[in-house]
Amino acid sequence: MATSRTPGMLSTAKPSLPQQAGVQLRVKTSGSPADRLSQSRSMVLQDPVLQKPVTRHRRNQSQHDVLGSAVGAEIAEPLLRGEHLNMTRILEGGRKLRKNWTSVWSILTSEQLLLYKEEKKGSKADTVQLCGAVIGWTMDKSSRKNVFQITTSTGNELLLQVDNYSTALKWYDAIKTAIHASTRADVGSPLRRSSSTEYLPRHGSLPGRGSASPSAKQRNSINRRSINMFGSSKLKHSSSDSSDRSGVKNRLKKFIIRRPSMKTLQEKGLIQDRVFGCQLSTLCEREGSTVPRFLQACVDAVDKRGLQMDGIYRISGNLATIQKLRFIVDQEEPLDLDHSQWEDIHVVAGALKLFFRELPEPLFPSWIFQQLVETLRIKEDQQKIQAVKKLVQQLPPPNLDTMKVLFSHLLRVLAFSTKNLMSAQSLSIVFGPTLMWTEQDAGNMAVNMVYQNQIVEFILIESRQIFGLDRK
Template identity: 70%
Template structure:
């Protein structure tokens, strides 16, 4: 008995210092914990037995930076658990913005995992991605993130967006509405919990991991000192823009679009009239496409000046050219010539750039084709067709001559100049290989056409060619040449 009692006393004496030491160590931590910084340094410096450590979950508070590197014995790196029961599964994800810079929307099926602070995306499952070194995990920090449903940024159904505090945007979608709702609620609860626990959240610079200092007016920072100046409420609202539960990111885009539309409407309403621009000299009167009477009145002549100089140029160096008026000139050069005429610049058709006579004849034919009303006015079209049906030649000539005398003076004088010129072209038919039939085919649809294509176009085309050909043959009698 005595030996047993002595042994118990020794054993108790050996255990007593250890328990008191442990108690003293606990007392030291309690008494010396005057500030958060001292408490963190004490917790780092002290080494406790595994059995003495309290079995509590590690706080993931952002301000407690010393706990981020804590390793759970026997468990490897700590695995964060979501705030709600949620299994990892495949979701459709599209990243449309990174740090405020828009990206091309590209939907991809991603293996999605939700933790207490992050949302992880990987193209492969967790086990498979660990074996493949090339697989990259997309990490979305939920602290300060805004989660909301959206129908504007995608035509898919069951789409919600996650907007981080750095300005990155992600679209998430699931074909099943229940699955989408489950993930939406879970991610939103995690983001709200992190934001509240952090007293708002730190604003992060774009393309940087640095955190900006908190503004004193933000929640969780404390009230400003009485001696500090009152902050501008507008500035405070601009900084606290992310604190709202809903962030309408598309508002700026729609506002820009509406602004552009409004400016365009105002411009169209306030734009000056053609007459005003012409009076100011910003727009000059055209030659091509101008009514014949208006053009002749403006130039003070009964024949347009451009028609006269083209006729003179052809008679000077084009009467013996093979296929004159039948061969087409270079269209780009013709348009250049037209531009110069419309700008009322001095035109010298003897210049080397107009050496191709087919360019001149092409411009002349284009001038007649672009008249708002043809050289043979619309109201005379059917009358000329009826006159063309007369079988007796002399009666037909008199009918044509009578109709031409009834034309307005600009039309009549221009027609006389043109047909007398074409008659001289026929005089060189052996060299230029042009005939009355060929000229009728070229100038028939150029000089006359009906106002409304109500009839048969093929029949009208035949009449047009026959009328021009007949007037050309009888031009001396009709025009008294």
Template identity: 70%
Template sequence: MAGMRSTNLQSEVKQLPLIQLPSCSAGMQGAVQMRVKNPQTSADRLSQSKSMVLQDSDLPPRPLSRHRRNQSQHMSGAAGIEPLVELKGEHLNVAKISEGGKKQRKNWSSVWTVLTTDQLLLYKDKQETAFKPGGKTDVVQLCGAVIAWTSEKSSRKNVFQVTTNTGNEYLIQADNYSTASKWYDAIRKTVDASTRDNKGFPLQRSNSSEHLPRHSSLPGHGAASPNTKRQNPAHRRSINMFSSSKLKHSASDSADKNGVKNRLKKFMVRRPSMKTLQEKGIIKDRVFGCHLLTLCKREGTTIPKFVQMCLDAVEKRGLDADGIYRVSGNLATIQKLRFMVDEEEELDLDHSQWEDIHVLTGALKLFFRELPEPLFPFTSFHPLVEAVKIKESKVKLQTVKKLIQQLPPPNRDTMKLLFSHLHRVLAFSKKNLMSTQGMGIVFGPTLMWPELDTGNMAFNMVYQNQIVEFILIESREIFNISGK
């Protein structure tokens, strides 16, 4: 009986089916399978072993980092950069100052400006939109462009410059700073984004692996290629070689600069003084641009010789020329005359090349404008302005006369000769059509100006003209000129 029971029990065990264990969780269902040891091929065992590895589709999604820098690494191209701001139209003042590297005349014009993803469209009018192809006045390509604020290219405020990669330069301006700043920021972001799109993705950090395939070391993804491993050290070596050569080059440059500095220092120590150069005649004092006191001291007079020669020549030609001292002479001829005077060449103002009387009057006015300190010294400017404000004519006359008498002899004597000459010019006012007011306008800013122009220029010019006009009217009393 015992033998029969054991035989029946063994037969029942052989007939029992395989029992499969339930999965641990619903999320991991199908990821792990029970393998019953049974005689199978090696290929079947390999396929069952691969089923133990989680595939890419089975992995839970990786959360993005909230850090701005890390978040940008998960995004490719320009999408990871700041979002572009498209401004759909506004009136701005635009001036094109260069085209293809060639400078152009700066002409400001109010244009309807539209910013796209890679261009700045300029329309003559708001109605001339992209629906009219001929309506665009200009298209500014922003890829590879440079944008910067500028205060040197224009006297206007809130001006920035856009330079394209083809050499075109534009000045853009808005009366409101907030408007100009808004457009500047938007164009700058567009320039950065469009340039980056055309030149590739931004450089990744050296320790970043965002662009590497995930689980590259796992079966089915393939290992890193040996070429890549060989390229990285070579790439590093090329960078090191470039940086080392750059360092050597900068070191040699610094050594050359130090050598140049040392030679310059030795030269500056051994250089002759200004007095020695003047005594040898290497450096000569000019006539135009020389201080009045220095020039008169060098010539041994109280009136510059050139001023005396000009006034004599003008009176010899005649004082009835139409617009005398108001009409400008030929500038090239005036500069030629100035060069001859500065080089101390023999000068004959009766020569035919100086026959135009306006050349002589223009050269005389240029002489007074080129003085480092005007004929009316800086110290007398404000006292004369206060004196001309006096309402009582006698007090005004005595105050102005006293101030002029206190001037240095070269200033006073040259002033006396000039105003006496101008007084004789006004005697022919019916023919030359010049008046005391016209003379004041011509000679006011020529004979006097403040040392520091901190006030209003128009305000100063009014008093400059009034002072010269008053001295012209009262020249006989102020300079004690005879009634001849």
């Protein structure tokens, strides 16, 4: 039955109809069957234009890079409430960045880390997505203590740091837990290219996973070299691929078996023995002495030109010049520390300290450190001196003789303390961490540093009795 609809009839429709599915009615005046068929097909669902629902999963959220902006965004319940941390980015979009430490107000949720520039509601925040990220402690990326690094799923890197170790450990453990939880919960999410908003297909283009869309097939044909890491766990290889892999393995085995020894490479001059970073015993054996020649040359130069220099061993020399000196020594080129290019005695003093810091094992081996700490608790001075002397006498000759040369030199520096302003305490602060360290966790770092300084100061003051030095 054909009917004609008037504006009055449309006004009596249920008011909830537009909110349910956005149905559009087209008015037809003709009553032919073709027109009625056209009318029935005209009742189509349009794309919804209503308010976008709030997403509950990170795959439906913004596809911005890992460090994006979030202003007033609705976040999950925080795992850790706000706290001030120091943050710097070091790699973003494949480009290295200069470290620029800033204090940020940090909030950790189950899926992301929010970094605010200031502690205010509604302020702008940088968002670090934790799914697929990697976290770890680092000591070579910054000279600061308690630094850990977060590498995101897109390859961006940032450093977080706080002076208090317990606070740093709390945030490290919480972020690590959140990374593992969010990564496990998001195993089925699509992969994203680094520095791009394009998502890679994960299951749709694999056999047995359903057909992919035409646009996805076209992208797959273009990017056939992309490796699907989360596809089928069992990859099928042809017999030719297996034979190729077998051939590579055989060639690698032959190469490893036939590789020349370290001694052969040294005899041919392909690998040269170095001075910096070499074991003290190995270096002394190679030079045929119990005290490294470079160390003796530095001591003689400072004795000659630096005993009265203000802040000797405390003031740092030019780092580039120190590295140049190190290169010349490692290449075993002729060295004259009286040359004009080494005129700054702080460069020679800095190279001496660098030599001790580069030793694979400290001048005071790790095994003796805890025993020296115990001797510090002895109250009677003479008994304490004898206990330290007994421990020192157990060291190998290169360690013992090098200590005698070094502490005898530091006594001469101490004799001019009124001019160089270097007291026994100042020298111990400089040489404590340089001459001894232990394999311990970062939580005892401050305590061990106090012991290092106290041990070096005591040995320096009592070095004549401990090492049997001449009192001249």
